[in-house]
Structure formats: structure tokens, C-alpha cells
Amino acid sequence: MANITRDQVMHVAHLARLAVTEEEADAFANDLDAIINYAEQLNELDTEGVEPTTHVLDLKNIMRDDKAEKWAHRDDALTNAPDKQGGQFKVPSILE
Amino acid sequence: MSLFDLSFKELERQLHNKEITVEDLVDTSYKRIKEVDDDVHAFLSLNEEQAREQARELDKAGHDGRAKLYGIPAGIKDNIAIKGQPLTCASQFLRNFNDPLYNATVVNKLNAEQSVTVGKLNLDEFAMGSSNENSSFVPTRNPWDLDRVPGGSSGGSAAAVAAGEVLFALGSDTGGSIRQPASFCGVVGMKPTYGRVSRFGLVAFASSLDHIGPITRTVADNARVLEVIAGHDRMDSTSADVDVPEYSNLTGDMTGMKIAVPKEYLAEGVSEEVKNTILDALKVYESLGATWEEVSLPHSKYAVAAYYLLSSSEASANLARFDGVRYGVRSENAENMIDMFKLSRSEGFGDEVKRRIMLGTFALSSGYYDAYYKKAQKVRTLIKQDFDKVLEEYDVIIGPTAPTTAFKIGEKIEDPLTMYANDILTIPVNLAGNPALSVPAGFSEAGLPIGLQIIGRPFAEATVYEAAYAYEQETKHYLKKPHLGGGAS
Numbered sequence: 001m002a003n004i005t006r007d008q009v010m011h012v013a014h015l016a017r018l019a020v021t022e023e024e025a026d027a028f029a030n031d032l033d034a035i036i037n038y039a040e041q042l043n044e045l046d047t048e049g050v051e052p053t054t055h056v057l058d059l060k061n062i063m064r065d066d067k068a069e070k071w072a073h074r075d076d077a078l079t080n081a082p083d084k085q086g087g088q089f090k091v092p093s094i095l096e
Numbered sequence: 097m098s099l100f101d102l103s104f105k106e107l108e109r110q111l112h113n114k115e116i117t118v119e120d121l122v123d124t125s126y127k128r129i130k131e132v133d134d135d136v137h138a139f140l141s142l143n144e145e146q147a148r149e150q151a152r153e154l155d156k157a158g159h160d161g162r163a164k165l166y167g168i169p170a171g172i173k174d175n176i177a178i179k180g181q182p183l184t185c186a187s188q189f190l191r192n193f194n195d196p197l198y199n200a201t202v203v204n205k206l207n208a209e210q211s212v213t214v215g216k217l218n219l220d221e222f223a224m225g226s227s228n229e230n231s232s233f234v235p236t237r238n239p240w241d242l243d244r245v246p247g248g249s250s251g252g253s254a255a256a257v258a259a260g261e262v263l264f265a266l267g268s269d270t271g272g273s274i275r276q277p278a279s280f281c282g283v284v285g286m287k288p289t290y291g292r293v294s295r296f297g298l299v300a301f302a303s304s305l306d307h308i309g310p311i312t313r314t315v316a317d318n319a320r321v322l323e324v325i326a327g328h329d330r331m332d333s334t335s336a337d338v339d340v341p342e343y344s345n346l347t348g349d350m351t352g353m354k355i356a357v358p359k360e361y362l363a364e365g366v367s368e369e370v371k372n373t374i375l376d377a378l379k380v381y382e383s384l385g386a387t388w389e390e391v392s393l394p395h396s397k398y399a400v401a402a403y404y405l406l407s408s409s410e411a412s413a414n415l416a417r418f419d420g421v422r423y424g425v426r427s428e429n430a431e432n433m434i435d436m437f438k439l440s441r442s443e444g445f446g447d448e449v450k451r452r453i454m455l456g457t458f459a460l461s462s463g464y465y466d467a468y469y470k471k472a473q474k475v476r477t478l479i480k481q482d483f484d485k486v487l488e489e490y491d492v493i494i495g496p497t498a499p500t501t502a503f504k505i506g507e508k509i510e511d512p513l514t515m516y517a518n519d520i521l522t523i524p525v526n527l528a529g530n531p532a533l534s535v536p537a538g539f540s541e542a543g544l545p546i547g548l549q550i551i552g553r554p555f556a557e558a559t560v561y562e563a564a565y566a567y568e569q570e571t572k573h574y575l576k577k578p579h580l581g582g583g584a585s
Contacts, residue, residue: 009454016412016457017419018450019438028454031512035455038513039401042471045478052473053480055304055334056529056554057291062333072197079195082426089421094433 004033099124100260104168104317107263111167112159118167118212121263122151125169125214129261132580135242137234138256140174141182142215150212164324165211171262173253174216175223176200176308177297181213185299186231187221189424189444200297201332202266202308202325209324214262218252221446222415223268223301225249226276226518229509230448237505238280239578240544244502247277253311254281259580264312264321268298270305271403272497272522275534278311279497279547282536282573284318284564285311287522289554290529291336293322294329302410303334305403305526313574315535315565319343322557341558348384348566354490355381355388355563360396361495361521361549370496373538373546378494380570381563391490393482398475399524400516404452405459405472406527411449412456418444451512476527483528487553492563496521497534497547521549531557535564536573545573 006025009032013020020028074087083090099107099121110116126144133139151167159166172178175185177196184190199207206213220230228236228251236251238244239259246255250267254277257265267274269287278285286309293308300306310321323344328337357378362371378388420426420440427439445453459468486493498521508515525532530551537548548567552560568574 004458008458012454012458012461015461016453017416017434017437017441018445018453019435019442028451031451032455032458034513035404036458036468039405039468039472042398042401042405042475045395045398045475047471047474047478050474050477052470053476053527054473055290056480057334057336059291059334059336064330076197077422079197080193080423082420082424091421092430092432092436 004029004036098260100128100263103314104165104263104320107168108159108166112161118151118154119148121167121169122147122212122214125262128259129214132239132259133261135237135580136239136255136259137236138217138252138259138261139171139215140184140186140218140233140252143181143213147212147214154210154212163210164320165206165209168211168264169214169262170206170211171215171217171253171256171265172203172213173219173250173265173267175219175268175299176202176266178203178213178216181216183299185222186219186233187444187446187449188232189418189441192425193423198297201294201329203297205325217256217265220249220251221449222299223249223270223273224411224448224452226272226515227503227508228252229505230446232446235505238502239580240282241502243504244544245280245505247280247498247502249273250285250311251277254278254283254285257281257283257311257313258578260577264310264317266308266325267311269307269309269526270301270407271526272519274309274311275497275522275532275547275549276519278534280502280545282545283311283313284315284533284535285309286318286322286533286557287525287531288322288326288557289336289531291334292326292338292531292555292557294327294332294335296329296331300414302407303414304410305407307526315561315568316344316346318533319346319561336555338555343558343561346561346565348562348569350381350384350386350563350566353381353386353492353563355386356391356486356490356493357388358393358396358486358493358495359390360393365517365520366496366499367501369540370500370546374494374496374548377537377548377567380567384566384570388494391486393486393524395475395478395482396524399479399527400520402472402475402479403523403527404455404516405468406476408452408456409459409469410456412453412460415449415453448512479524480528483530483551491559493551495549497549498522501540501542501544501546525551530554531560533560533564535568538571538573539576
């Protein structure tokens with residue numbers, strides 16, 4: 001049975017790249033606990049030997065020629081950028 | 097009588113003969129928006145200058161005799177990209193995203209058939225919700241009762257059509273987001289077969305479950321829009337290479353049609369009014385020469401749980417792209433890269449979006465993947481097999497679209513599980529991928545619309561449209577309209 005702790009929530013939030021306060025973590029723990037408990041009903045079903053469905057179309061790999069095509073100009077691609085410099089996206093430092 | 101009471105076919109005739117102009121239609125649209133949208137809040141942005149310019153150009157060129165949507169004013173759900181128009185997904189994260197680089201394929205297809213986009217329509221943030229209350233800007237209201245929700249997530253799309261602001265709208269449907277608002281707003285909403293319509297340019301929520309489809313006042317108009325937007329697209333590798341029939345070529349012949357009615361769709365949780373309306377509709381079908389029998393889709397009750405695990409897992413991966421690097425908001429408070437990701441996302445996303453990202457990340461995390469994600473995928477197989485089995489014997493499956501009529505704003509928003517349960521009749525179809533449509537089936541005692549859901553075999557949209565058309569022509573519920581903005585009738 002699910003019983004999701006604050007620590008678990010903080011760990012998942014880090015994986016999801018969300019900043020979560022301790023108060024928010026408690027609220028998420030409650031919500032996730034309720035949803036996961038609800039989802040436990042799937043265990044009533046015997047799925048031994050049942051193939052998982054990832055998507056419903058009978059499609060395998062879709063191939064195309066490895067050929068460059070004209071797409072957005074670099075300046076266009078940068079129009080919506082929060083920060084840019086010298087034709088590139090600018091971000092804060094990655095290494096401390 | 098408004099021009100918007102006419103069918104696309106009739107409008108095409110009048111436009112072709114220059115009895116009316118495209119400018120008349122576009123003007124009707126903006127006038128109505130100005131009249132009612134301060135109450136309804138269906139639109140997030142308008143495109144008035146460009147649309148009026150386009151109308152003048154179309155009038156100048158005239159109808160070429162071929163374009164299928166010449167001059168028809170449309171609204172597009174604001175999670176579908178149109179170059180040069182805002183694309184917000186009703187999220188604060190994208191509040192400044194005003195210039196997408198390209199058009200969605202469906203938008204290019206509409207342009208080729210010469211419809212006129214008048215603006216972008218409200219939704220639950222990133223299409224996550226069933227009431228439009230999760231729009232981070234303003235909730236859309238139901239034109240039939242402004243205290244009630246229009247449904248969601250394509251609530252703006254359904255409300256705009258119901259309120260007579262546009263002649264059609266595009267929506268997206270991941271767990272019922274076209275059909276449930278169509279049901280709540282008394283309009284026709286189609287979720288086509290998975291792969292039938294390209295999703296290129298649709299902001300992805302759950303890629304194995306996302307669909308684009310039309311919302312209209314009538315079935316014939318709906319069929320015409322799907323005819324335009326359907327088809328294979330090399331820009332979407334999940335789009336199916338299957339021919340597109342002329343859906344709008346409708347006869348309404350029900351002779352010999354075999355209808356299955358799942359007992360699970362009329363069970364506990366479905367209101368008496370809704371249930372009785374569906375039973376009445378089945379009598380109409382009998383009178384038209386169809387037969388119906390009760391069947392079982394035994395795994396229906398597991399669909400909501402499987403859906404929330406799968407859709408949230410996919411969402412957690414899809415929404416990873418909102419990192420504050422290339423577009424959208426970036427937090428001012430970050431000193432390093434990881435903090436920038438975390439703070440930008442936390443400041444930009446609303447509660448429901450965060451909740452689902454958290455659920456999905458949890459379900460995919462080490463140690464839980466097999467127990468939750470993979471288990472849900474296996475249950476998905478069982479649900480799909482239920483549909484396949486019934487549709488081997490029957491032409492269509494019929495039931496309600498939603499268990500109740502539109503609920504009050506604020507009534508369900510506090511409890512995610514209560515909200516999720518509202519989609520219990522639409523979610524299974526997304527898991528299976530079959531085409532399904534909601535058509536108006538009448539009204540509750542309180543005067544709220546009730547929707548009839550028709551589900552078909554994969555790629556049998558034509559059969560679904562025939563069944564919907566036959567019923568609509570017999571009942572004509574679409575003639576009744578909401579009283580809004582000084583009493584349109």
C-alpha cells in the first residue's frame with residue numbers, strides 16, 4: 001500500500017526538476033498517496049502473460065532519408081529566448 | 097436568424113454566389129465575441145486585424161469552387177501552434193510565448209481550405225483538467241449557465257461554438273477533452289482514431305493518447321472539418337497512412353445497424369436523467385431501423401486508474417522541455433542551471449500540472465516502474481481487447497459521454513479524484529484509440545445539455561458520423577441555443 005513520505009516527495013520533485021517547499025511537499029504527499037491508493041485497484045487484475053500496450057497503432061520504426069531540410073533560421077529560433085548572446089541561448093553557470 | 101445558424105454547405109452556396117461575403121461572416125464572429133465573451137471567456141487571444149484582412153482577400157479572390165471551408169470563422173485551442181499568434185496552453189509558463197516558429201499541420205490544412213482563424217481558445221493548463229478551472233488566466237464559463245463549467249480541457253472550444261462566437265473550433269482530446277465539453281455545452285465533438293489527424297504542432301501532453309479533432313454545431317459540419325484535417329503527415333511519425341473518405345457525404349441510413357450498449361456505461365454514478373436520455377435515444381435508433389443489445393466492457397472500471405498513471409507518466413517526460421532555456425518564462429531568482437530549471441518550472445506551472453508531473457515521475461522512478469507504469473500498460477491491453485471484441489459483432493457502441501450534466505464552478509476542483517471520475521466514460525476510448533463522438537441528445541430538467549457518445553471501430557469515423565447524423569436529423573436538438581448576451585434564441 002502506498003504511504004508516501006515527505007522525503008520521497010522531495011526526491012521525486014528533484015527528479016522532476018520542481019522546487020518544492022516542505023509545506024507543498026506535505027500536500028503533494030497527501031495527493032499522491034490518494035491517487036496511488038486508488039491506482040492499487042489495478043492489482044485486482046491478473047495480468048500475467050498480458051503484453052503491455054505502449055500505443056495502439058501497428059507501427060514499427062518510421063524511417064526517412066537522412067537529409068537536411070531547411071527549417072527555422074537561427075535568429076528565428078532565438079526570438080522567444082529568455083536570454084541570448086552571440087547567436088546562442090544564454091544560461092546561468094553550469095559548474096559551480 | 098444569424099448567419100451562424102446556417103450549415104457550412106449553405107454558407108458555401110451563398111458565399112459562392114456572393115449573396116454574402118466572408119467579411120460578413122468574420123464580422124458576425126467578432127461582434128458576437130464582443131457581445132458575450134466578457135462573460136464566457138472562451139478566447140485567450142484574438143487575431144482580428146489579420147482575420148479581417150484575410151476576409152477581404154478571400155472576398156476579392158472569390159470562392160474557387162473547391163475550397164471546403166472558404167471563409168468559415170474558426171477558433172483554435174491554444175495548445176495548437178499558429179505562426180505569429182500567441183501559444184500559451186493557458187499556462188503562466190508560456191504567457192510571453194508570442195511567436196511560435198511554425199504552424200501545426202492542422203492549421204496548414206485549414207489554411208489550404210481557406211477557413212479564417214479568429215483567435216485562440218481557452219483550456220485547462222496544458223490540457224490537464226475537465227472543467228477549464230485549471231486555466232491559469234481565467235476559467236471559461238458554460239454558455240447555458242454561467243455558474244457552471246463548460247467541461248474541459250477543450251472548454252473554450254466547446255463554449256465558443258455553443259455561444260455562436262465561431263462556426264467551428266479545433267480541440268484536443270487525451271482523456272475526453274473534446275467529447276466531455278461538447279456534451280456539457282450541447283455541441284458536436286469528435287475524437288478521431290488515434291493517428292487519423294497529425295499532431296505536429298500540438299503541444300504534447302500524453303503522446304500515446306493525444307488526439308486533435310473538431311467541435312461544431314452539427315454533425316455534417318463536423319464531418320467536413322475532419323475531412324480537411326485528417327490524413328497522413330510525414331511530420332508526425334505516429335500519423336497513419338490510411339485514406340480519408342468523404343465523411344461529409346452522409347445518408348443517415350440506419351437500416352441493419354447493430355448497436356452495443358455497455359452495461360458499465362449506464363451503471364452507478366451515471367445520473368438518472370442522463371441514463372433516461374440515452375435510453376430514449378436508443379428508442380429513436382430502433383425507430384430508424386437499427387437494433388441494440390446490452391454488452392459488457394468488463395475492464396471499464398480500471399480505465400481511470402490506468403489512464404492517470406500512463407498519461408501522467410508521459411506528461412512528466414513531455415513537459416521536461418519547459419526548462420526556461422529556449423522559450424517561456426525564466427525565473428529571475430536562480431544562480432545556477434539546475435536552480436533555473438527548478439524555479440522556472442515551479443513558478444510557471446499550476447498545481448494540477450505539478451501534481452501530474454509528480455505522479456508521472458513517481459510512476460516512472462526506479463522501483464515503481466513495473467508496479468505502476470507497466471501494470472497500467474498491461475491493463476490498457478485488456479481495455480483495448482474489450483472494445484475489439486464487442487466491435488467484432490457490433491457496428492458502434494453507444495452510451496453517455498459524461499455521467500452528469502455540467503457541474504458548478506468550484507464544485508469539484510478541490511478533490512482531484514472526484515474530478516478524474518468525471519471522465520470515466522471517455523477515458524477508456526483514449527486508451528483503446530477508437531474514434532468517438534459526442535452529439536447533443538437533449539436537456540436535463542434544469543435545461544443543461546446531455547451528450548450521447550458513439551464509439552466506432554478504428555478508422556470507421558464514417559460509420560460514427562452516419563449514426564450521429566441519423567439521430568441528429570431525427571431529433572434536431574442543435575436548434576435549441578443558449579440564452580446569452582441579450583437573448584439569442
